[in-house]
Amino acid sequence: MGRGEFGMEKTYQPQGMEKDIYERWETSGAFAPAGGAGKPPYCIVMPPPNITGQLHMGHALDATMQDVLIRYHRMRGDDTLWLPGTDHASIATENKIVEQMRKEGLTKAGIGREAFLSRAWAWKKEYGGQITRQLRRMGASCDWDRERFTMDEGCSRAVVEVFVRLYEKGLIYRGERIINWCPACKTALSDIEVEYEDRNDHLWFIRYPAPDGGDGLVIATTRPETMLGDTGVAVNPNDERYRHLVGKSVVLPISGRELPVVADDYVDPAFGTGAVKMTPAHDPNDFEVALRHNLPPLRVMNDDGTMNENAGAEFAGLSAKECRVRVLKALEEQGLLVKTQDYAHSVGGCSRCGTTVEPLMSRQWFVKMEPLAKPAIAAVRDGDTRFIPERFSKIYYNWMEGIRDWCISRQLWWGHRIPAWYCEECGRVIVTRESPDTCPDCGSARLRQDEDVLDTWFSSALWPFSTLGWPEQTPDLARFYPTSTLVTGYDIIFFWVARMIFSGIEHTGRTPFDTVLIHGIVRDDQGRKMSKSLNNGIDPLEIVEAYGADALRFSLLLGVSPGADMRFSKEKTEAARNFANKVWNAARFVLMNLGEGGDAARPGPNTAPEKWILSRMNRAVREVTAHLDANELGLAAQKLYDFIWSEFCDWFIELSKGDLLDGAPERKAAARAALQKVLSALLRLLHPFMPFLTEAIYAFLPGNAQASCMLSDWPVALEADDYPQEERQMEGVMEIIRAVRALRQEMKVQPGHKARLLLRPAEGWADTLSAAEPSFRRLASVSTMTLLAEGGQIEEKTVSAVTPAGEALIPLGDLVDLAREIARLSAEADALEAEIRRGEGKLDNPGFLAKAPAPLVEAEREKLARNRDMRAALLRRVDDLKP
RNA sequence: GGUCUGUUGGCUCAGUUGGUAGAGCACAUCGUUCACAUCGAUGGGGUCACUGGUUCGAGUCCAGUACAGACCACCA
Numbered sequence A: 001m002g003r004g005e006f007g008m009e010k011t012y013q014p015q016g017m018e019k020d021i022y023e024r025w026e027t028s029g030a031f032a033p034a035g036g037a038g039k040p041p042y043c044i045v046m047p048p049p050n051i052t053g054q055l056h057m058g059h060a061l062d063a064t065m066q067d068v069l070i071r072y073h074r075m076r077g078d079d080t081l082w083l084p085g086t087d088h089a090s091i092a093t094e095n096k097i098v099e100q101m102r103k104e105g106l107t108k109a110g111i112g113r114e115a116f117l118s119r120a121w122a123w124k125k126e127y128g129g130q131i132t133r134q135l136r137r138m139g140a141s142c143d144w145d146r147e148r149f150t151m152d153e154g155c156s157r158a159v160v161e162v163f164v165r166l167y168e169k170g171l172i173y174r175g176e177r178i179i180n181w182c183p184a185c186k187t188a189l190s191d192i193e194v195e196y197e198d199r200n201d202h203l204w205f206i207r208y209p210a211p212d213g214g215d216g217l218v219i220a221t222t223r224p225e226t227m228l229g230d231t232g233v234a235v236n237p238n239d240e241r242y243r244h245l246v247g248k249s250v251v252l253p254i255s256g257r258e259l260p261v262v263a264d265d266y267v268d269p270a271f272g273t274g275a276v277k278m279t280p281a282h283d284p285n286d287f288e289v290a291l292r293h294n295l296p297p298l299r300v301m302n303d304d305g306t307m308n309e310n311a312g313a314e315f316a317g318l319s320a321k322e323c324r325v326r327v328l329k330a331l332e333e334q335g336l337l338v339k340t341q342d343y344a345h346s347v348g349g350c351s352r353c354g355t356t357v358e359p360l361m362s363r364q365w366f367v368k369m370e371p372l373a374k375p376a377i378a379a380v381r382d383g384d385t386r387f388i389p390e391r392f393s394k395i396y397y398n399w400m401e402g403i404r405d406w407c408i409s410r411q412l413w414w415g416h417r418i419p420a421w422y423c424e425e426c427g428r429v430i431v432t433r434e435s436p437d438t439c440p441d442c443g444s445a446r447l448r449q450d451e452d453v454l455d456t457w458f459s460s461a462l463w464p465f466s467t468l469g470w471p472e473q474t475p476d477l478a479r480f481y482p483t484s485t486l487v488t489g490y491d492i493i494f495f496w497v498a499r500m501i502f503s504g505i506e507h508t509g510r511t512p513f514d515t516v517l518i519h520g521i522v523r524d525d526q527g528r529k530m531s532k533s534l535n536n537g538i539d540p541l542e543i544v545e546a547y548g549a550d551a552l553r554f555s556l557l558l559g560v561s562p563g564a565d566m567r568f569s570k571e572k573t574e575a576a577r578n579f580a581n582k583v584w585n586a587a588r589f590v591l592m593n594l595g596e597g598g599d600a601a602r603p604g605p606n607t608a609p610e611k612w613i614l615s616r617m618n619r620a621v622r623e624v625t626a627h628l629d630a631n632e633l634g635l636a637a638q639k640l641y642d643f644i645w646s647e648f649c650d651w652f653i654e655l656s657k658g659d660l661l662d663g664a665p666e667r668k669a670a671a672r673a674a675l676q677k678v679l680s681a682l683l684r685l686l687h688p689f690m691p692f693l694t695e696a697i698y699a700f701l702p703g704n705a706q707a708s709c710m711l712s713d714w715p716v717a718l719e720a721d722d723y724p725q726e727e728r729q730m731e732g733v734m735e736i737i738r739a740v741r742a743l744r745q746e747m748k749v750q751p752g753h754k755a756r757l758l759l760r761p762a763e764g765w766a767d768t769l770s771a772a773e774p775s776f777r778r779l780a781s782v783s784t785m786t787l788l789a790e791g792g793q794i795e796e797k798t799v800s801a802v803t804p805a806g807e808a809l810i811p812l813g814d815l816v817d818l819a820r821e822i823a824r825l826s827a828e829a830d831a832l833e834a835e836i837r838r839g840e841g842k843l844d845n846p847g848f849l850a851k852a853p854a855p856l857v858e859a860e861r862e863k864l865a866r867n868r869d870m871r872a873a874l875l876r877r878v879d880d881l882k883p
Numbered sequence B: 001g002g003u004c005u006g007u008u009g010g011c012u013c014a015g016u017u018g019g020u021a022g023a024g025c026a027c028a029u030c031g032u033u034c035a036c037a038u039c040g041a042u043g044g045g046g047u048c049a050c051u052g053g054u055u056c057g058a059g060u061c062c063a064g065u066a067c068a069g070a071c072c073a074c075c076a
Helices: A014-028 A057-076 A090-103 A108-138 A153-168 A224-229 A240-245 A284-293 A320-333 A370-381 A392-401 A456-460 A475-480 A490-508 A540-547 A549-557 A570-593 A608-629 A633-662 A665-686 A691-698 A724-746 A766-771 A773-779 A818-844 A846-851 A854-881
Strands: A041-045 A079-083 A172-182 A187-189 A194-208 A217-221 A232-235 A249-251 A258-263 A275-278 A337-350 A358-367 A386-388 A420-423 A429-431 A447-449 A483-489 A513-519 A755-761 A782-787 A798-803 A806-811
Touching (some): A014 A108, A014 A691, A041 A057, A057 A483, A057 A608, A057 A633, A079 A475, A108 A540, A108 A549, A153 A429, A153 A456, A153 A490, A194 A224, A194 A275, A217 A275, A224 A320, A232 A240, A232 A284, A258 A275, A275 A284, A370 A490, A386 A392, A392 A490, A540 A549, A549 A691, A570 A633, A608 A633, A608 A665, A633 A773, A665 A691, A724 A755, A755 A766, A818 A846
Parallel strands (some): A041 A079, A041 A483, A232 A258
Antiparallel strands (some): A172 A358, A194 A217, A232 A275, A420 A429, A420 A447
């Protein structure tokens, strides 16, 4: 074993080599697109992780899937770019910094905007690189020279450009609308940043008397405190109960304000009392109704969620919760609280901090969605962008079709500041690419820029083209846009994917990617979502430390199915680690057996096992390639796992040992050649999935010291290496081997004992079985093999098994329990009998003969004939054994 | 209220043009010889939730039912 000292440890030790390998890749510049005019481009832009964050399992899955696709396409020779970057994550980062400051006793207002922003940039500098370092640990082969940040100069320019263009087209406007307001973050939120949760609450019935002291009517509400902002009451126009009140007024308790009663279809007579208080400044539906009936909005709440003066002196300054208690108490005292009823409904919370969101009227910037949504829907419908799995396009349509205008202004500091200025003299709004010096209307220099920043998703929406240089017509943009595949989770289809699609179409005229590959959420081993509150998160880096990056990658990949959630478990990772070790050791075996420097002359395969493994390899190449082309990464991984472990290791390596250890030189050379050929191909196939392991092994292959597996060619299946006949032959031989092993085990034959094997070949199998003698010796613990002639009798006591390739008999003398053997063989025959009846049933069915494909019918016939032969053989054996 | 997904061996899950069910883990028995005990061999274990339908043939297609889950919309 001359190569025993060539550096391969007995077990694979990823910890030692991953860093070195990654550094070599990165410094070699091989992550960059290789160029080549004739090569098709393949590009993925990475969903940018937030700079607030640590890498979590979701990122790990996302990055692994992308890396598999990228490495695969790179090996195929495509001009491949994986463009990485990070997201400034406006509100999330700002909250973190505020929290950090709070610990130091500082506040935003205290230090001011500029100081705050410099802290934010310092944060970015410190933590922004953390996650990209972690991605490197995962083996992500992105082009770090092209790394971008949503707030870098280029991306910021794209944001301003888009804002100005949309404003000039009338697709961005500023207006007073009901928006979702987070009293804790003190900013507006978009509709999808609100998460609804069911809560057990109450429905309060409150009497609004008539001005003359009459009964008036009773309304039902879940939010009594907002009644202080009521400016009307609505009933259904067809509701007889209230017809007499429409056009009249009722008195708002506590304040004494008179409220007009209006009739509107919005009101459901069957709910509550059929009368609804109208609070236009604090409820989106009321706001709409109020518009129709000219009811003025009245804000009774401050931005921090406390009541303001409009609520009345006695309530001003109270929190909404306190105010509710006081209002109810007052109503009760006045005898106007008619009843209280339990009521379950859902309440919106801020997706960032969980605080209950207040819908309130506020002046904000909006994107007009309808004109943008239309072509974006068409693009998916026309197949310009394809969702995998397909069903997510329906979710996308539903959302896009019902979409409302997008509130994009945020009362935050960390983000892209809105490029709008207000003239303090004449009030003119100026939206422009460059900071203006004077007002174009009145010439005043007293201009004030809008204080607000944009929703963080506004810049994310531009990511596929802003990162490639847009609005400049850069070579990268021309080469790689539209990008090829977007890999992301279903949880951000609305936040991100949909917005990228309409933005891409609007600003570049093209949908930003051909394919959206959707994956699910990585859950814990009990199927729960990983979350901070449950503290069940698993840190991918810890897994990398313990098991290696490849094991983590492979465990995430094995069994991923597009769009489906998956569980993460240590057991799965261990299985993947074991697989890595298996590959390592298989390689070690092959390499130890290759002559020094490899074989100059590579004899072709000539034994059945050699042809068999090459043919099986070909199948694996075709299947893995097809799965990858179909974005079925889980199936590709599974195929590799099975081929490498169950075929190459379990069978071929074992079969090759005979020739390697004591074969003639030319036999030895052929075995080595086959081993090397298969190893080389499987390493390349496996590389996208387990890049470190395969790269480490690849360097040990003869002549490969300077070569890189990452840059090697993707294997191609050559028809010359298809050996269907040898595949069938080997399958027959393998079945006999399995049968002999089973017999031995059942008969409790001593493991060390080599048994004689008598074979009665099935028709046409004599030569194959004869040639397979070395295989039987090695894998079935056979001492000598004898082929029995037709009708040849055996005098000895034997146990036997019948397989499609023939009958295997093992003389075991007194070990044989005749009665048991007869029982066993009879049971086998009965099982076959059932099979035979099924085959006959099928072949007797005229419909099957007429309509099933001919090859299938033929296969069924052959199977039936074989089963009949086998059953006959079994029955003969039983007869022989009977005294 | 609407839409979607899942229900396959003890557990976790694959199963892509419909052709007699697979893996990993777990379990049982055996195995320390020269790739690997992070291993090998052998074995047990499934009416593919239920009911109908289409078909020569259904885990796979259609309809319905039950249970579980997700998303969207929310009538105060």
